[in-house]
Amino acid sequence: MSETPENVLQRLFETLESRKQADPSSSYVARLYDGGIDLILKKLGEEAAETLIAAKNPDRAALTYELADLWFHSLVLAAQTGISLNDITKELARRMGRSGLDEKAARGGQ
Numbered sequence: 001m002s003e004t005p006e007n008v009l010q011r012l013f014e015t016l017e018s019r020k021q022a023d024p025s026s027s028y029v030a031r032l033y034d035g036g037i038d039l040i041l042k043k044l045g046e047e048a049a050e051t052l053i054a055a056k057n058p059d060r061a062a063l064t065y066e067l068a069d070l071w072f073h074s075l076v077l078a079a080q081t082g083i084s085l086n087d088i089t090k091e092l093a094r095r096m097g098r099s100g101l102d103e104k105a106a107r108g109g110q
């Protein structure tokens, strides 16, 4: 039986939390934490740029790969800054059923 998206994100986030005690020589995530917010933001920026480039090409597998890298590094940023997966899903849930156009207007957008 395959895992649900919720399970995968939950398990990944638990791993990210556990890597706060890990050795950077044996863990990529611990290496990111060790590099601090600047390294995490650098990687996040790179992954965002790689996603934009992939989105302009027809290869959907390549775009999926880059989106996964982008989500992964976003979650590392969340974990490092003390934001939980639950915080993010609660915010998304809060927006559900509300038009994106209403949300945009509430933010002062046009």
Ligand SMILES: N=c1c2ncn([C@@H]3O[C@H](COP(=O)(O)OP(=O)(O)OP(=O)(O)O)[C@@H](O)[C@H]3O)c2ncn1[C@@H]1O[C@H](COP(=O)(O)O)[C@@H](O)[C@H]1O
Residues within 6 Å of the ligand: 012, 015, 019, 026, 027, 028, 029, 030, 046, 068, 069, 072
């Ligand atoms: N999901 C991921 C994941 N996605 C992407 N990456 C890493 O993110 C990096 C993406 O950077 P790039 O595309 O720039 O590739 P790169 O040239 O190898 O990267 P750099 O050397 O420039 O950092 C790669 O090194 C990938 O291996 C990930 N590393 C870890 N995970 C998850 O995190 C868990 C813990 O990982 P460790 O902390 O390494 O045990 C793993 O079991 C996975 O579940």
